[in-house]
Amino acid sequence: MSVSLRLERNSPAALYQQIADQFKDQISNNRLPAGARLPTIRRLANDLGVTRVTVQNAYDELRADGWIEATTGRGTFVSERVNSRATLRSASQPVTPDAVISDMLQINEIVGLRSLASASPDPHLFPADEFWGVLAELRDDAATMAMYGASQGAPALRVALADLLRERAVDAAPDEILVTAGVTQGLALVTQALCRPGDVVLVEQPTYVGFLHTLKAQGVHAVAVPLDEEGPQVDALERLAAQHRPRYFYTIPTFQNPTGVTQSPARRRALLAVALRYGFLVVEDDLYACVAYDQSPPPPLFAEDNSASVVYLSSFSKSLMPGLRIGYMVAPAPLHSKLLSLRRAHDLCSPTLLQYALARFLAGGGLKKHLRRVLPLYRERRDAYLAAMQHHMPAGVEWTRPSGGYCSWITLPQRRAFSSLYQMAIQHGWVFTPGDVFLADPSAHYHLRICFGNQSPTVIRSGVEVLSRLIRTGLNETDRTHSETGDWAPLV
Amino acid sequence: MSVSLRLERNSPAALYQQIADQFKDQISNNRLPAGARLPTIRRLANDLGVTRVTVQNAYDELRADGWIEATTGRGTFVSERVNSRATLRSASQPVTPDAVISDMLQINEIVGLRSLASASPDPHLFPADEFWGVLAELRDDAATMAMYGASQGAPALRVALADLLRERAVDAAPDEILVTAGVTQGLALVTQALCRPGDVVLVEQPTYVGFLHTLKAQGVHAVAVPLDEEGPQVDALERLAAQHRPRYFYTIPTFQNPTGVTQSPARRRALLAVALRYGFLVVEDDLYACVAYDQSPPPPLFAEDNSASVVYLSSFSKSLMPGLRIGYMVAPAPLHSKLLSLRRAHDLCSPTLLQYALARFLAGGGLKKHLRRVLPLYRERRDAYLAAMQHHMPAGVEWTRPSGGYCSWITLPQRRAFSSLYQMAIQHGWVFTPGDVFLADPSAHYHLRICFGNQSPTVIRSGVEVLSRLIRTGLNETDRTHSETGDWAPLV
Numbered sequence: 001m002s003v004s005l006r007l008e009r010n011s012p013a014a015l016y017q018q019i020a021d022q023f024k025d026q027i028s029n030n031r032l033p034a035g036a037r038l039p040t041i042r043r044l045a046n047d048l049g050v051t052r053v054t055v056q057n058a059y060d061e062l063r064a065d066g067w068i069e070a071t072t073g074r075g076t077f078v079s080e081r082v083n084s085r086a087t088l089r090s091a092s093q094p095v096t097p098d099a100v101i102s103d104m105l106q107i108n109e110i111v112g113l114r115s116l117a118s119a120s121p122d123p124h125l126f127p128a129d130e131f132w133g134v135l136a137e138l139r140d141d142a143a144t145m146a147m148y149g150a151s152q153g154a155p156a157l158r159v160a161l162a163d164l165l166r167e168r169a170v171d172a173a174p175d176e177i178l179v180t181a182g183v184t185q186g187l188a189l190v191t192q193a194l195c196r197p198g199d200v201v202l203v204e205q206p207t208y209v210g211f212l213h214t215l216k217a218q219g220v221h222a223v224a225v226p227l228d229e230e231g232p233q234v235d236a237l238e239r240l241a242a243q244h245r246p247r248y249f250y251t252i253p254t255f256q257n258p259t260g261v262t263q264s265p266a267r268r269r270a271l272l273a274v275a276l277r278y279g280f281l282v283v284e285d286d287l288y289a290c291v292a293y294d295q296s297p298p299p300p301l302f303a304e305d306n307s308a309s310v311v312y313l314s315s316f317s318k319s320l321m322p323g324l325r326i327g328y329m330v331a332p333a334p335l336h337s338k339l340l341s342l343r344r345a346h347d348l349c350s351p352t353l354l355q356y357a358l359a360r361f362l363a364g365g366g367l368k369k370h371l372r373r374v375l376p377l378y379r380e381r382r383d384a385y386l387a388a389m390q391h392h393m394p395a396g397v398e399w400t401r402p403s404g405g406y407c408s409w410i411t412l413p414q415r416r417a418f419s420s421l422y423q424m425a426i427q428h429g430w431v432f433t434p435g436d437v438f439l440a441d442p443s444a445h446y447h448l449r450i451c452f453g454n455q456s457p458t459v460i461r462s463g464v465e466v467l468s469r470l471i472r473t474g475l476n477e478t479d480r481t482h483s484e485t486g487d488w489a490p491l492v
Numbered sequence: 493m494s495v496s497l498r499l500e501r502n503s504p505a506a507l508y509q510q511i512a513d514q515f516k517d518q519i520s521n522n523r524l525p526a527g528a529r530l531p532t533i534r535r536l537a538n539d540l541g542v543t544r545v546t547v548q549n550a551y552d553e554l555r556a557d558g559w560i561e562a563t564t565g566r567g568t569f570v571s572e573r574v575n576s577r578a579t580l581r582s583a584s585q586p587v588t589p590d591a592v593i594s595d596m597l598q599i600n601e602i603v604g605l606r607s608l609a610s611a612s613p614d615p616h617l618f619p620a621d622e623f624w625g626v627l628a629e630l631r632d633d634a635a636t637m638a639m640y641g642a643s644q645g646a647p648a649l650r651v652a653l654a655d656l657l658r659e660r661a662v663d664a665a666p667d668e669i670l671v672t673a674g675v676t677q678g679l680a681l682v683t684q685a686l687c688r689p690g691d692v693v694l695v696e697q698p699t700y701v702g703f704l705h706t707l708k709a710q711g712v713h714a715v716a717v718p719l720d721e722e723g724p725q726v727d728a729l730e731r732l733a734a735q736h737r738p739r740y741f742y743t744i745p746t747f748q749n750p751t752g753v754t755q756s757p758a759r760r761r762a763l764l765a766v767a768l769r770y771g772f773l774v775v776e777d778d779l780y781a782c783v784a785y786d787q788s789p790p791p792p793l794f795a796e797d798n799s800a801s802v803v804y805l806s807s808f809s810k811s812l813m814p815g816l817r818i819g820y821m822v823a824p825a826p827l828h829s830k831l832l833s834l835r836r837a838h839d840l841c842s843p844t845l846l847q848y849a850l851a852r853f854l855a856g857g858g859l860k861k862h863l864r865r866v867l868p869l870y871r872e873r874r875d876a877y878l879a880a881m882q883h884h885m886p887a888g889v890e891w892t893r894p895s896g897g898y899c900s901w902i903t904l905p906q907r908r909a910f911s912s913l914y915q916m917a918i919q920h921g922w923v924f925t926p927g928d929v930f931l932a933d934p935s936a937h938y939h940l941r942i943c944f945g946n947q948s949p950t951v952i953r954s955g956v957e958v959l960s961r962l963i964r965t966g967l968n969e970t971d972r973t974h975s976e977t978g979d980w981a982p983l984v
Contacts, residue, residue: 098833105640105841120640128634135627142620146813148597148612181673181839188838192709197688210840217684217837321638323844341590345709346680346838347673348702349597352815354843 003032003039007048012380013458015050019058021458027067027078028114028429029466038068038076066111082112090434091426097213097437107431116463117431119257119406119451120322121291125377127370131321134360138353145353151344153179153328154355160362161328168289169303170312172330178339179350182327183287186313186339187250188214189346190283190331193338194247195220202240202249204232206409206438206447208257208285211250224440225249227256229400231263234270241278248281248311254297255288258438258449259409260402265298272301275309281335286314287327288405290371293379297404308332316358318406320367324354378406384457385450385464392468394475399450406453409435411445417474418446424470430463495524495531499540504872505950507542511550513950519559519570520606520921521958530560530568558603574604582926583918589705589929599923608955609923611749611898611943612814613783617869619862623813626852630845637845643836645671645820646847652854653820660781661795662804664822670831671842674819675779678805679742680706681838682775682823685830686739687712694732694741696724698901698930698939700749700777703742716932717741719748721892723755726762733770740773740803746789747780750930750941751901752894757790764793767801773827778806779819780897782863783945785871789896800824808850810898812859816846870898876949877942877956884960886967891942898945901927903937909966910938916962922955 158174180186197219205224302312315327435447581591650666689711697716794804807819927939
């Protein structure tokens with residue numbers, strides 16, 4: 001087995017990381033198939049001119065992530081598990097929101113693929129020592145941790161959340177806050193509280209895929225308000241509000257998923273004015289706001305609203321760890337009571353231990369410290385993504401340039417040539433998210449979402465390069481088909 | 493401040509526990525009000541003829557639970573928090589399921605009351621060392637713990653659950669199991685999958701209060717099937733099935749909540765036959781089954797069913813710790829897919845860390861070890877409860893004699909004299925659960941639920957004694973009123 005690796009000694013990426021990343025490249029594009037033998041540590045260290053410890057560290061990471069397996073006395077081999085990409089539901093079935101969400105939730109467990117699909121933080125950057133330290137402290141209060149807690153959320157957590165909200169200019173007392181199992185549960189409860197089957201909710205086009213699935217599960221229709229680089233188009237919002245009398249409008253004003261777009265202050269004011277005029281609620285999802293790379297984002301709509309027409313939601317899934325499943329919301333008083341009662345009817349309360357752990361972590365300044373450490377790393381990834389796009393993408397392709405969050409939205413000039421782009425990328429070992437699942441209305445273009453939060457700059461560059469190549473092929477085929485069509489006389 | 497305590501040196505209860513329990517008695521019945529000073533440790537140790545360490549331990553527990561506060565140099569006082577009984581929603585508002593659930597979830601945090609209200613295990617018996625040991629081990633896999641997981645549940649947990657289910661004669665592969673946020677979420681999802689507003693679901697009379705709230709939240713009607721000591725009455729079930737064409741029948745066949753009743757094998761067979769004949773699903777809640785004091789309970793309905801007409805649900809809220817919020821279910825295949833999609837639409841997945849911690853705890857035999865240790869203690873509490881009822885309750889009062897679980901159901905001969913029993917018990921420092929919240933149909937009797945799992949035998953005896961006294965007063969007043977009514981001539 002010949003392996004060709006190239007190390008860049010001036011790169012900020014550690015040498016062991018470069019080795020691990022390049023092995024993952026070769027495994028995911030099948031140059032190193034399942035069962036292939038890797039060089040011995042001594043041999044590879046010699047060939048590359050690095051220490052054995054460096055190679056050992058690279059192999060350790062590959063083994064920990066399930067990409068390779070070592071058998072004592074026999075050697076090190078590419079794991080059979082790299083064939084598990086077949087477990088991606090969306091690769092073989094119709095690409096529905098349900099299938100895509102299912103895949104994204106497990107994407108980090110799928111060996112043999114490099115994922116640019118999940119709009120989540122990098123789990124390797126999670127502040128594990130601090131968090132486990134807090135968990136260990138709670139041992140002394142085990143009896144409380146073992147029990148049910150208030151449906152509204154642990155009081156200590158709501159106190160910490162009120163402090164956190166104040167920094168986003170959201171003035172809410174602990175008693176006005178409702179803890180939820182992530183923003184998704186908050187959205188499900190709001191929909192249950194406000195809508196009956198057949199009702200209409202306005203959404204951004206494109207919008208969070210999970211939300212479209214939540215609406216569908218409750219039989220509620222999503223009507224699309226087109227988004228431009230300043231946010232949802234207000235004239236369209238007004239026209240659709242008059243036409244459909246929506247129950248509410250769902251928006252992610254800051255570092256939107258999937259586009260990364262942030263609404264301008266003028267757009268925010270105009271949007272609130274329309275909501276007030278037509279008497280619908282605005283449901284604001286603010287969960288990416290603290291993942292800001294360039295400057296502080298504008299305050300949320302909730303802070304600009306004087307007429308109790310905004311429901312505010314956020315969570316720790318993007319700033320800390322999605323595995324916690326802890327979000328929070330602030331709603332006008334009558335809706336708050338209704339939501340609390342519905343929460344009690346659905347699952348009683350969130351797990352006590354995790355709520356207290358998060359409360360302590362927040363009270364100790366853990367979130368701020370964590371963000372100070374990781375935001376520069378995510379900014380570097382965002383920059384690597386934008387530079388690679390600029391360098392590799394052919395003319396005619398457009399993409400958004402987010403100043404926060406993890407998502408960029410790519411638009412290809414037409415659809416037809418790209419119907420198999422998603423599956424082809426998977427065959428090359430890369431996953432992105434196909435754009436259709438974010439759309440309430442069909443689009444004339446092919447879209448895709450790229451998430452850069454989970455991968456190193458090297459991996460991001462490599463992924464953009466592969467994707468550009470596949471898109472270029474599609475565009476060339478389109479050109480050829482077009483000209484061929486022009487030459488042919490129709491047969492009928 | 494004079495304090496009168498009496499220690500029983502032959503009791504199995506530790507001396508420090510007896511001291512703490514008697515202080516709680518005196519605080520909860522207001523003999524020691526908020527702000528009252530407690531004797532010094534030295535003084536009380538002398539008076540009682542015990543070591544200072546014993547008194548110190550008692551004071552430590554009282555302080556940890558919030559009942560007393562020590563101020564250096566000034567002494568030890570009954571906490572101002574004992575006035576927080578006013579925070580019980582159900583004590584001041586109409587007694588609705590919503591208010592009662594809200595109270596029960598927080599009952600252990602309310603200082604100054606002794607609770608016989610919550611059908612939950614004793615948090616002080618929770619195997620904290622073992623569980624925190626498992627949590628600490630998972631530090632090595634922090635990146636996985638930080639991330640989303642499959643909506644269906646962590647594979648390692650589902651493997652452990654399949655083993656656990658096999659011991660209940662339930663044959664289900666890990667892929668057929670769905671992890672839920674407790675049984676309550678399972679019931680909410682089943683209802684969402686099977687029912688539309690206005691549909692009918694059959695329930696036992698009485699039944700789990702949380703379930704009645706869940707049905708109401710979804711606009712589904714509960715129709716009551718009366719329960720006797722062998723389980724739901726089959727002739728009534730058949731008549732109501734024919735009349736209402738229910739979407740499903742919800743039952744807790746083993747150690748039912750709130751009655752403690754276990755269905756006989758004959759009743760189980762008859763019930764399944766009716767379900768098959770009328771084509772409705774049986775939704776079986778098996779969560780108390782492993783809390784068995786006398787002999788092994790019969791196998792669940794799911795194990796007796798050959799026609800995919802049973803949905804099985806259980807959780808760890810009664811066997812281990814409700815604060816985990818982890819339950820599981822097995823449903824026929826088409827319903828399973830629908831439930832999984834609805835779970836994804838509601839909150840994506842359960843917290844990753846807790847799922848893995850539970851998986852390890854189960855795989856290491858932690859649950860069995862825990863149950864071996866605690867079941868004799870719960871049996872002792874059940875026995876203390878039954879003996880005290882026998883000893884104290886006046887004639888005309890009836891109660892169930894459970895051989896597992898934490899609940900007994902008390903029936904008083906009529907309603908009128910007991911309309912304020914709940915509030916009066918609270919004034920005496922005791923909380924039970926008023927029976928009406930468990931009923932889909934009104935009853936001619938006054939009912940209450942007593943839960944004996946959370947308190948020591950001494951406390952249980954003391955609570956039953958107080959309750960008997962209040963009930964006796966009510967009965968005597970009834971007699972007097974009756975005879976007085978007989979003597980009076982109507983005024984109109």
